[in-house]
Amino acid sequence: MEIRLVPVSDENREAVLALSVREDQPFVAPNDVSLRQADEANAEQPGVARPFAIHADDRLVGFCMFAFSPEEEDPDDRYWLWRFMIDRHEQGKGYGQAALQEIIRYFRDNGADMLYLSTEPENELGLHVYHKAGFRETGIISDGEAVLMRMLKGPNRIVKDFYGVNVDKPLHIRGKKGYGVSIAVSDSDGDVLQYCSGSGRHGQDFPVNPDMLFQAGSVSKPMFALTLLRYADKGKIDLDADISGVVPEYVKKGPLTFAALLSHTAGFNIHGFPGYRADHEPLSLEDVLNGKGKTPKLRRIRPYGKQFRYSGGGFTLAELAFTRITGTTLRDAFAKEVAEPLGLKRSGYFQPLDEALVPNAAFGGRLGLKEDPAHGYHYYPENAAAGFWATPTELVKVGLALSKSCREGGLLKKKTARRMVKPVMSGYGLGMINFGECTDLFGKKAAGHDGNNAGFITCWVLSLKEDISVAGMFNRSDDDSDWKLTELTAELFKKARE
Numbered sequence: 486m487e488i489r490l491v492p493v494s495d496e497n498r499e500a501v502l503a504l505s506v507r508e509d510q511p512f513v514a515p516n517d518v519s520l521r522q523a524d525e526a527n528a529e530q531p532g533v534a535r536p537f538a539i540h541a542d543d544r545l546v547g548f549c550m551f552a553f554s555p556e557e558e559d560p561d562d563r564y565w566l567w568r569f570m571i572d573r574h575e576q577g578k579g580y581g582q583a584a585l586q587e588i589i590r591y592f593r594d595n596g597a598d599m600l601y602l603s604t605e606p607e608n609e610l611g612l613h614v615y616h617k618a619g620f621r622e623t624g625i626i627s628d629g630e631a632v633l634m635r636m637l638k639g640p641n642r643i644v645k646d647f648y649g650v651n652v653d654k655p656l657h658i659r660g661k662k663g664y665g666v667s668i669a670v671s672d673s674d675g676d677v678l679q680y681c682s683g684s685g686r687h688g689q690d691f692p693v694n695p696d697m698l699f700q701a702g703s704v705s706k707p708m709f710a711l712t713l714l715r716y717a718d719k720g721k722i723d724l725d726a727d728i729s730g731v732v733p734e735y736v737k738k739g740p741l742t743f744a745a746l747l748s749h750t751a752g753f754n755i756h757g758f759p760g761y762r763a764d765h766e767p768l769s770l771e772d773v774l775n776g777k778g779k780t781p782k783l784r785r786i787r788p789y790g791k792q793f794r795y796s797g798g799g800f801t802l803a804e805l806a807f808t809r810i811t812g813t814t815l816r817d818a819f820a821k822e823v824a825e826p827l828g829l830k831r832s833g834y835f836q837p838l839d840e841a842l843v844p845n846a847a848f849g850g851r852l853g854l855k856e857d858p859a860h861g862y863h864y865y866p867e868n869a870a871a872g873f874w875a876t877p878t879e880l881v882k883v884g885l886a887l888s889k890s891c892r893e894g895g896l897l898k899k900k901t902a903r904r905m906v907k908p909v910m911s912g913y914g915l916g917m918i919n920f921g922e923c924t925d926l927f928g929k930k931a932a933g934h935d936g937n938n939a940g941f942i943t944c945w946v947l948s949l950k951e952d953i954s955v956a957g958m959f960n961r962s963d964d965d966s967d968w969k970l971t972e973l974t975a976e977l978f979k980k981a982r983e
Contacts, residue, residue, distance in 0.1 A: 486541055486579070488587040490549070493520065493536040501538050501548050504572040512608040516548050519568045523550055530554070534567070539584045546575040547584060555596060561646075564592055566602040585618040589637065598638045603630035606694060624652075626679035626695045647680040648672075648980045655969045656959060658683040665693035665847065666970075668957045669877035671885055672981035675952065679878055685847035685960060686861060688854050696831060698838075698846040698874045699958035700862060701943045702936020703757070705834070705873035706800055707905075708823070709815060710747050710916025711887065711897070713807055714905060715822040717743075718898050722810060724915075731806045735774055735783055745790055746803040747916045748909035752787035755780050755798025758871050760863025760939045762856055763837060768866040770805040774798070778866070793910035797870035800916075804869035815868045826896060827882050832875035834868040846874070847960045849940015863939045871938055877956035884933070884947035884954030891949050906932040906949060920946065926975040928982075935971060942967050944974040953981050 493501055498520070506513045523534035533554050539547035552565035566588060571581050592600050602620065604611045612631075620633040625647060648670065652658070656666055665683030672678070681693040701708070716722040722743065729739035745751040759779050761768070768778050776782030783798045804815055811818060816834040824833060838846060843860065853861025865872040889895040890902035897905070905915045912923030918934050920927040927933075933946035942962050947954040955978045959970050 486583060488580070488583045489540040490537040490587060490591060491540055493523075493538055493548075497538050497545070500545055501536075504545070504548055504570065506570055507573045507576070510573075510610065512605045512611060513570045514568065516568075516570070519548070519550050522567075526552075536568075539571070539580070539587075541575070541578075541580050541583070544575075545572075546578075546580045547571040549584065549588060551588075551592075553595070560599070561601065564597040564600050566600060569602070581614050582617060585614070589618070589635065593637045599634055599636050601632060601634050603627055603632045605629070606631045624680050624682040626681060627676075629695075647678075648977050650973060650976050650980065652680060652973060653682055655973060656683075656961075656966065660684075661690045661692065662688055664850075664959065664961045665691075666957065666959045667693050667695065667697060667699060667847075667877050668973075668977065669695075669881045669955070670977055670981050671881050671952060671954045673951060673953060673983070677878065677881065686853055687848065687851050687960070693847070694845070695878055696845055696876060698831060698842060698876060699943065699960065700847075700849060700865075700871075700936075700938045700941040701873040701875045701880070701945075701958070702871055702938040702941055703797070704875070704880065704934045704936040704943045704945050705869060705871050706747075707916040707934045707945075708819065708834075708873050708875075708883070709800065709804065709807075709869035710905060711883070712815065712819045712822050713743060713747070713803070714897055714901050714915070716807075716811060716818075718901050722807075724904075728806050728810070731809050732802060735802055735805075736785075740789070743803055743806070744909075744915065746799045746806075748913055749793055749795050749799060750790050750910055751796070751799050751802075752785045752789050752792065752794060753796040753799040753802065754784055754786045754794075755801075756795055757797045757937075758865060758867050760865050760871070763860035763862060763864050764857065765864050767837075770801055770808070770866065773801055773867055774805065793913060795913075797867060800870040801867045804867070807869075815872075823883070823896070827879075827886055829879045829882060832873070832879040834872050835874050836866060836868055836872040837864050838862065838874065842874070847941070847958075849938065850961050852940045861940070865938065871936075875943075875956075875958070877958050880943075880945050880956035880958075881954040884945065884956065885952050887932075888947045888949060888952060888954065921949075926971065927978055931978070935967070937962050937967055942970050944971050946974060946978050948978075948982065951982070953978070955981060 526534040535551040550568040625632040668680040724744045727740040729736040729741040774783040848861025886896040890897040920931040921929040930949040936943035945956045
């Protein structure tokens with residue numbers, strides 16, 4: 486069998502347009518779409534799109550199209566296999582693998598040292614064909630498609646690189662059964678890229694994917710603040726009103742406001758929460774605040790409004806007051822006020838986690854091995870302080886919405902959003918850290934939060950000046966991993982702004 490790549494021309498265009506894949510192969514764009522895109526790309530940059538008819542001996546059997554741009558500064562953008570298909574009548578005859586080898590030879594002979602392609606993660610048949618030809622996942626997800634790469638010179642190995650940053654090495658991501666990381670970046674070009682690597686469940690071959698849920702730890706706090714502020718914008722909650730009468734059993738002497746609770750200046754104890762086994766009996770917010778769980782009873786230990794003292798207990802008290810005033814749960818309020826308008830499909834306050842969501846949820850650290858193989862994560866009845874589950878992509882969507890609100894209004898009124906990120910004390914606003922006020926890592930005009938639950942760490946940051954946001958989630962929690970993820974997020978945030 487001789488495989489030949491014949492440039493598409495007026496002579497063979499109609500024949501190429503007549504090719505098609507099977508109905509159960511919806512992942513391949515029709516050839517008319519591909520050729521139209523080639524014409525559009527070449528009108529802007531002549532020669533960048535190269536469409537070919539694939540011939541086996543003298544018979545037309547398929548179609549492919551290349552992105553060929555050796556002058557691109559970024560080597561990841563130079564050589565791509567944009568389209569590849571074998572006609573439905575010619576499949577199963579070995580033409581696919583033979584054509585891929587000819588395509589690889591074409592790129593290698595024309596100076597390429599690596600070749601990229603992307604496909605739907607669910608395209609199992611396509612992935613099998615590409616793996617057999619030596620392509621491997623890079624961990625990058627672009628526009629919902631998994632990016633694969635094949636080295637054309639030297640050993641065929643994947644060099645982990647996301648925005649020029651090696652994510653795997655500092656986080657010690659090794660093999661298919663260790664820890665796993667998921668990252669999403671929205672950059673200055675308006676692109677949203679994702680990176681997934683490692684295992685979502687330590688000890689299992691359970692690859693991280695973009696829709697996998699991770700516990701967000703204290704990133705739960707800004708998500709609660711955002712929900713509450715939506716009610717404030719509608720006039721249903723007054724941030725500065727005395728709410729001590731709403732929760733009198735926990736406040737012997739007022740005043741008490743949501744603004745003070747959300748800025749950690751209300752003076753309460755209980756820094757954070759350890760969580761409980763996933764099968765622990767349910768605890769109410771009152772149970773937690775009365776000291777019936779693992780943490781002490783809530784009490785005021787600092788002068789009201791005079792000092793900054795980080796308090797997950799204060800946020801839990803705010804959640805209790807919120808539910809009493811609104812008559813709704815935080816889970817339902819977030820779904821209606823934030824998830825629905827932003828189109829979030831996965832994230833929310835799920836405590837305990839719905840069984841329907843468990844199949845694509847990460848397990849924290851080694852909890853699945855130590856405690857419960859079916860539920861490797863802790864239960865956090867303290868939703869507002871620690872109970873949020875999310876994907877990095879959806880955290881980025883929230884970041885972009887909040888950034889826009891700060892600049893021109895949107896999900897929140899501009900005045901409300903700016904108050905949320907304006908420091909009250911120690912760089913902390915209303916449920917948000919103003920990074921520009923307290924660290925050099927993220928530069929000026931940046932805000933966000935980090936989070937640390939049992940077995941999970943999260944770092945989330947957004948620009949207050951432009952549509953840029955980064956979120957990283959990792960199923961391991963120790964001081965070194967926490968710092969490394971923060972450093973990586975900061976480096977990616979800097980590169981996204983370039």
